Amino acid sequence: MTYNFNEIEQKWQDHWAKHETFKAENNSDKPKYYVLDMFPYPSGAGLHVGHPLGYIASDIYARYKRHKGFNVLHPQGYDSFGLPAEQYAIQTGQHPAVTTEENIKTYRRQLDQIGFSFDWSREVRTSDPSYYKWTQWIFIQLFNSYYCNIDHKAENITELIKEFERAGNTHVNAACDEDTPSFSSEDWKAYSELEKQEILLKYRLTYLAETEVNWCPALGTVLANDEIVNGVSERGGHPVVRKKMTQWSMRISAYAERLLQGLDTIDWTDSLKESQRNWIGKSVGASVTFMVKDYDAKIDVFTTRPDTIFGVSFMTLAPEHELVSQITTAEQKAEVEAYVEATAKRSERDRMADVKTISGVFTGAYAEHPFTKAPIPIWIGDYVLASYGTGAVMAVPCGDQRDCDFAKYFGIDIPNIFEGVDISEEAFASKDNVKIANSDFLNGMNYKKATKRAIYELEQIGQGKGKTNYRLRDAVFSRQRYWGEPFPVYYVNGMPQMIAAQHLPITLPEVEKYLPTETGEPPLGNATVWAWDTSKKEVVSNDLIDNKTIHPLELNTMPGWAGSSQYFNRYMDPHNEDEIFSKDAIDYWQQVDLYIGGSEHATGHLLYARFWQKFMFDLGLVPVDEFAKKLINQGMILGTSAIAHRVYCHTSSLKNEKERVKGVYTSNIYVSKKISEEIEEDNFKEINKDIYDIIHSGLLDEISNFNFNNSEEKVGEEIFHISTNPTHVNVNLVNSSDELDIEAFKNWQPEFSNASFIGDSGKVLTPRRMEFVSDFKVSREVEKMSKRWYNVVNPDHICEQYGADSLRLYEMFLGPLEQYKPWNTAGISGVHSFLKKLWKLYYDDTSFKVTDATPTKDHLKTLHKTIKKVEEDIDNFSFNTSVSTFMIAVNELTAQKCTSREILEPLLVLISPYAPHIAEELWEALGHKQSISTAPFPVFEANHLVESSKEYPISFNGKMRFKLELSLDLSKDDIEKAVLADERTQNQLQGREPKKVIVVPGKIVNIVG
C-alpha cells in the first residue's frame, strides 16, 4: 500500500462534509472554546500560499481543543463588501454581487481542499442582506444612544431628552460636539423640532457632521486614515486631498479611555496593544485660557506641562485658526495673509515632509499672561496643527525643542524657569526632576507638585483646568461607494431619520452604473428606486418623492469595517432572523477565546470592533466588553520576485522637442523598489556599473533625466517581472509592439533556456526601438506575494503535487507563526517524505503492519516525550517545533521497528491536528468507526521518561570537552570523583590542579583549571 494522498484527502473531506463532523452546537456538557480567524475578503485572484497560514494555525488549535474535550466553535465567512468588486463592476458592468459570488466559490473550493475543520453551517457574508440587516440595526442603536461621561457608558438618547426638558444641558456631562451651545430647560422647550434634532445630533454616538476628510478623486471616495499609506491611497496608490463633506461619523472618541483601559485586560501582543495606545494617544495636562489684549477674545490652549506656565514667552496659532484674521493688526495683515495663503497651498504631504524648516509670522497682537499679566506676542506657524488640541499652543522655549527653535529663529526671549539648568548649553533632556524657578508660587517645586499647583491656581482665576486630551479622532463612517451596506436612513428637511428596525434590511438598490453621478453624488445617486415611503414603510421610486410621506434615502454606504465589527458575535447564532443573536447563544459562547489574523488591522478593524463591542456591552447585549480574549498575529509569507533591470533609450517616446534635440531620455530604468527609495548615484554605480557607464557615455547629456521608477503606472513600461519558476516565464511588457528577441533573452538568462514564454496578451512583447541597451540585470527580492510581481504560489498546485497535509505541515514548519518569512517550495519535500515515512510505520508495500505487540521501553519513551513536547508546543503556539518533534518520533520509531498499536494509535491523535487526512485514514485502518477528530488526546506519563543515568557533558572553563555516562543516583561528590578519575580529565588538566569543580547534578560538570 502506498500513501495515495490525493485519494485519501478527497475521501475525508467528503466524509467531514457529509457527516458535518465539525458542526458546533450552542450547548454541550463540554466546556466551550471559540477559535476565530479574521475572515477573508474574497478577491478575484483566489488564495495564495500566504493566506492559509493563520487558518492552518487556528485549525490545528481548534482540532487540538476538540481532542482535549472542548466544544469548539470554529466558523468561517467572508468580508464580502469591498472596493475591488466595485472597481471591476465599473470596468465591466458586472454586478459586484455576481463577482463576489464567483470569488467566494473559488475561495470555498480552495479552503476545502486544505482540510479545515470549519463549521460551514455558520458561514456569514457581510454583503448578504440577512447579515447586514444587523449591521444596519447596530447603526440605529448607535444613533439612538449618547455617551454619558458620568456613568461612563452609552445610554439611550431618550434619557438625554428627559434631562434637557428638566434642566437643559447645564448638568449634562456627555460626549458631544465642541460647538454644542448651553441651553436651559426653557430654551429647550422653545426650540423647534428641527433645532432639537440638530442639538441631539451633537450627542448621538453616530452623527452627521461637516468634516474634513481624505478625499481620493481617482477612487471617487473618502478614505480613512488607515487606508492611506504615505499620503496616497493604500489601494491603487492614488493621491489624496483634504476636503470638507457632510459625513456620518462614529463618536469613538467617547470610548477613548475605555479602549485604552481595556487593553490591560486582554491577552494581545504587546506591539499591537502599543500601536493602539499610540493611536488613542492619551496625554494628560491642562487647558489654559489666555485673554487677548485690547481685543475681546480668548485663546484656549492645551498643554501637558502647566507647571512651565511662567516660561511662556509667545503663543503660536495654527495658520487655519479662526482668530487669526480677527486679531491680526493692520501692519501685519499683508504678511499674515500671505503666510496663511502659502500654507493652505501646501499639501499635507509637503508639510509633513518638511519638518526642519522653521516658519511663522507675528500677528501684531498680544495675549495676556494669566498670572503675570505680561504681554505675550501671538505668532502663527505651521508647526501647530489645526487638527490637534485647540490649534494653538503656549510656547515655552526653555522646555520644548520646537518652541526653542522657533524662538531662536525669530529672536524671541527664552526665559529660564529651571533651577540650576543652563539653558544655553543643556539640551532638552528630561527636566522632570528639575525644580521650577522664576515662577512665583511654583518656585522650588518638582514637576509633579508644580503641575498640580498650577492647575489649582488656574482654576482659582477661572482661566484653566486639568484636561486629558486624546489623539483618537471620531471615525468617518460614510463612503461614496456602491458595494457597501446602505444606511437605514432617510431625510426629512435635511434631518436624518432612522427607519424602524422591523423594516430592515434596507437592501442595496440596483444602479445603471457604479460611478458617482454627474452632479458628484455617490453611486447610489444613480438608483431610481431609492426613496422611503413612510406610510407604506417600503422603498419606492424616486419619482414619488413629495417630501411629505416619501423622502429621499441616504446615498452613502458604510465603510468596510462596519460588517467586520460584529461578525464574531453573529457566528454564535448566524441564522437568527429575530435578533442579532439569542441571549442563550451569547451567554454560552461569551467571546472569542483565540483570534488569529494579521497585524495590519491593528488600528483599523481591531479598534473599531472593540468600540462596537463596548457599545453593545453598554446596551446589555453582550456579556463581556472585549470581544477577543487572546489574539495572535500571524506573519506574512513572502514571495521571491525576480526583477530585471535594463536601461534603454529610445527616440520614439521622447517627451518633448527639447529632449529630442539633446537626445536624452533615460527614464527606463527600473531598480527594485527598496533600492530605489534611497538610491544615490554612487550606490547605483556600484550595483549596476554597466548601466551607469551608458548613462555617462557622453551620449546622454544629463544625469538629471535619470529616473528611478517605482511608480505603479510605469511598471508595464519599464520593468520585466519574471516568474521565479524557470519553466514558466512571464515577460510582461506593455505599451510596446515588437516581439521580444527570445534567443537573446535566453542567452542573457541561461536558466530560462528551456522555458516557455507567455506574454501579456498571449504574445511576447518587447519595448519599442532602442538606441542603447544595457545588459539585463536580474536581482531577486523577497516581498509580499502579489499577482503584479509574478511571485504568487498557488496552494492548488501544492495540494495536487504533495497533498493538503504536506502543505499544512510545511506552512507550520517554515518558522514561528508570528514571523515574516519567505516561501520556498523546495523545502516541502522534507515534510512530504516525513508523511511517507509515517505511512510506512503502518503499511508495508503489501500489508498493514500494526500488531498488538507489547511496546518496549524505548517505544514508550519516544511516544511520551512526543506527547509532552507537542502539548507544550501547541499551548505556546510553537507549531514549527512540534513538526520537528513528529519527525524525530517517526525517525525513532522506524529505527526501533515499532509496530505496536499501543504506540501507533496515540501517535495518530497527536498528529491529527496537523495532518488530519492521513490521521483519519490510518485511524480507520486501525479499526475505528468514528472520526479521529474527537478522540481524546493522549495523556503524558512522566514515568516513561525517567532515566537511571545521564551522559554528563564535562566542560573545562565552560567549554565542553567530552561526555561521561554516570548514574543519576550519584551524589555531587561521587560525580566529582568519577570525573576527576577519568583519564580524559587528566589529559585536559595536564597535571594542573583544578581550582574549582562545579557539579550541577543531572545537568553538567564544569572544571575550572
Added chain:
RNA sequence: GCUGAAGUGGUGGAAUUGGUAGACACGUUGGACUUAAAAUCCAAUGGCCAUUAUGGCCGUGCGGGUUCAAGUCCCGCCUUCAGUACCA
C-alpha cells in the same frame, strides 16, 4: 525622532529558569540499489588548523561587563523590518 520586533551555518530555523550552540529540515558532496532515471536508503556537512587516530583554535550583528558557565543577564553601539510622526 519615538514605539515595537528582530539579527544564530549555504538556506528555513532549534536551543525550559544562564548549563553540550546549530535540533529538525532544505541544499550540497560521496556511496548503495538501478541498463538509466525517479523513488528509497546510508554517510558527511559552521569556519579554520593539524592529522596516524586522539586533537586544537575561532565562532550566535559589534564593543565592553557580570558569572564556574552567556545566543540567553547588564551597559554602550550598529543594522534590518514594522508602526507612527511637527501631538503642544
